[in-house]
Amino acid sequence: MRSESSAGWEGVSLLGPAEVRSLAGELGVRPTKKLGQNFVHDANTVRRIAATAALDADDVVLEVGPGLGSLTLALLGRCRTVHAVEIDPVLAGRLPTTVAEHAPGLVDRLVTHTADAMRIAAADLDPAPTALVANLPYNVAVPVVLHLLAELPTLRHGLVMVQAEVADRMAAGPGGKVYGVPSVKIAWYATARRVATVSRTVFWPVPNVDSALVAFTRHDPPSATVDRRRVFAVVDAAFAQRRKTLRAALTSWAGSGDAATRVLTAAGVDPGARGERLDVSAFVRIAEAAEHTG
Template identity: 70%
Template structure:
């Protein structure tokens, strides 16, 4: 019997990777996890089950997984999703994943499609089936850009759950007035309702990272405005570029002058002496609407 833990779905079984499986596969492929690619492989079956359960995947979902690595999470997703598209930048890992699925989850291996690509560059037409859910253990150094890019590029993406650095999770889900509320919080809110979904201990990874991890869940919402998103995001970036400045000063470059910025802010019903961390995404959109 293969090492690992069984995952039962409708009396069929998939085998999840355990610590010995992860190390064996890495050794077979000659892989040494790199900080550059943010490679920390999950080897704990209970954590993988928890992620899949919290993601609320339905049989009709087409799941997008970014950075599947050795396949720990992929194997748990295959039995519960209609299909899984795994985007992997590492050609060695991308090449091995279909065989791993065939070995550990033979009843579900035909649900997997692997796209060898940079998740920051994928486009909607790269996918044979439009993804409806994002579930991923994201490289910590690109987590926010990846989530924002995918939400912008894939309007079919309705919900998801991602594992990120704990501080990143806190920033993505922060509300106005919170000390860590900033650009990631505001931009994510354009696309979705975002919430923390629990911590993840360090010891479920190999190698053990030197930072804590956390889960972030999201549900797609309608944009708060018909204002052009790129222009709204320009205002957001300007507002937080110099956090100590009031909006009158912070938006002076965007508006053309501090006086014009004040005029626009007052027209939008926003106090020019306020700061960016006090505004919601709808407030930033209203600034663009009246400009």
């Protein structure tokens, strides 16, 4: 019997702790660290995530790692379509049935894909997704977000739940201790901000860390002339040895210390600065200068 606390809206019945454990037992699913599986069993939390995602009725949502369907059910009543990408074939196979049981009027809004999110391309998703909303596996959160932003230009905004420390890195600005490669690369595509902390107690099994919600809004790339991969190569080199000056950190990338100094000077960047002080536009200028500096 479902508790009143699991009641949703528009005929949607959300999953509570009992439903999550029962469904996992039925499927013989034991959450694994390898897949980064931690299932949300708190209906209020999925309501909060769905509301915070600020979806329009015409949005097409991409959900990565729907698991048992807790968040999926909360999303279906707020958008036109949900593309649920699940790597586990058992979970992917059960999801349409779960939706039929808990949101019978919304089954036609669900499109399930048994796939690895790191291999998803625009051609795989019709209609094209406009929003990413997901409880992402801790171990692949940043690579997945970066891959999807690169491959799916139709993604205009999103809200992802990730490990709290990862959320800080994703949304960090220049100058902070946690500012690094994820911060700069995400800033190429979008403006990101940490919007809320999520207690570990809403998950089964309970993880050893807290989670946080990161919202992003896509913007135009900071350069239309330099290739993103060239900029990202500079970023990777600058943070590979983040305590070193840029002159030293970029020596191998530029070919020599003198070459690095020439490029940095041409870009208007102090060779004695560290990468953690630069915003994405400064890395763009370095990549552009490298193309024109001998």
